[in-house]
Amino acid sequence: MTRFYPLESSVLHSPAWFVPFDEFAQRARAADVSTELERFDPAGSAWVLQETPAIRTPSAVIAYPELGRRRGPGAQPERFRVRFGAIGFAPLYPADGEDFDAALAGVEFTAYPYDDTTPPALAGEPRVVRLLPSVAFPYGPGVRTVHGVVVDAVNQAPVANALVEARGVTSRDGVAWLERTLTSAAGAFRLALRWEGDLVIGPPPEQVFHLTATERPGRTGALDVRLPAGRDTRHVIEIVEHQR
Numbered sequence: 001m002t003r004f005y006p007l008e009s010s011v012l013h014s015p016a017w018f019v020p021f022d023e024f025a026q027r028a029r030a031a032d033v034s035t036e037l038e039r040f041d042p043a044g045s046a047w048v049l050q051e052t053p054a055i056r057t058p059s060a061v062i063a064y065p066e067l068g069r070r071r072g073p074g075a076q077p078e079r080f081r082v083r084f085g086a087i088g089f090a091p092l093y094p095a096d097g098e099d100f101d102a103a104l105a106g107v108e109f110t111a112y113p114y115d116d117t118t119p120p121a122l123a124g125e126p127r128v129v130r131l132l133p134s135v136a137f138p139y140g141p142g143v144r145t146v147h148g149v150v151v152d153a154v155n156q157a158p159v160a161n162a163l164v165e166a167r168g169v170t171s172r173d174g175v176a177w178l179e180r181t182l183t184s185a186a187g188a189f190r191l192a193l194r195w196e197g198d199l200v201i202g203p204p205p206e207q208v209f210h211l212t213a214t215e216r217p218g219r220t221g222a223l224d225v226r227l228p229a230g231r232d233t234r235h236v237i238e239i240v241e242h243q244r
Helices: none
Strands: 017-022 032-039 044-047 054-056 079-087 089-092 107-111 126-133 146-150 163-169 176-182 188-192 197-199 206-216 221-228 235-242
Touching: 017 044, 079 089, 107 126, 107 176, 126 176, 126 206, 146 206, 146 221, 163 188, 176 188
Parallel strands: 017 126, 146 235
Antiparallel strands: 032 044, 032 079, 079 107, 089 126, 146 188, 163 176, 163 206, 197 206, 206 221, 221 235
C-alpha cells in the first residue's frame, strides 16, 4: 500500500493525475484514500506491484511525477494502473461516459518517457475517480436505505462489483437524482434512497424505486422496490444476458 508524500518535486510531467471524489457527499475526498501502483510486465503478462510513491499536490490531487523519467533513445512507454481504497467506499473505475464493467481492477494509463530536456509524447490529463458507498458505508441516522444481493439469473451465483443504481426526478422542481453503489465480493449491496420515488396512490400510499444492476454491457438486471413496504426486504436482482 503506497503512502502519500508531500510535494517534493515538479509534477509538470506526471503521466497521471487523480482526484478522488466522494459521490455520496458530492465533494473531493483528500483524506484516508490509499493507492496501489502496478506496472504491466509484458514478459509475464501480469501486473506487478510497484514501490513508486504517490505525490499529493497542494490541491489534493494525486500524481506520479517520476513515472516515465528515463533517458536514452531506447526508452519505451510503459503501462500502469492504480487501485484505490478508502474505508466504507468502493472505487468506480470506468471514467465518466465510459461503459461500466465489473472486471475493471484499476485505472490504467501509459507513462511516456521524458527527461529534463524532452517532454513526454503525451501529457497526463486529470481524472476524477469516483468513490461510491460500499455495503459497509456508515450512513448517518435517518438515511433511508434498501439492501439485497445481485446474482446470475442462470446459476444464482453472486455477482461481485456490480453497479447498482436508482435514479429519478423530484416532483416539486424536476431535478434529476442518482444513487449508486457497488456490490461486495458476495454480491451484497446497500443503496441509499434519499430522494422520492414514483408516487403510488394508496391505501397505503407508497413510492416505487426502479433499481438496475450492471455487470458489464449486455449483462444487466432490474427490480422495482416499493417503500415503505419493502424497506426490510432482502431484494434480489438477477443479471441476465441481453442481445447486443
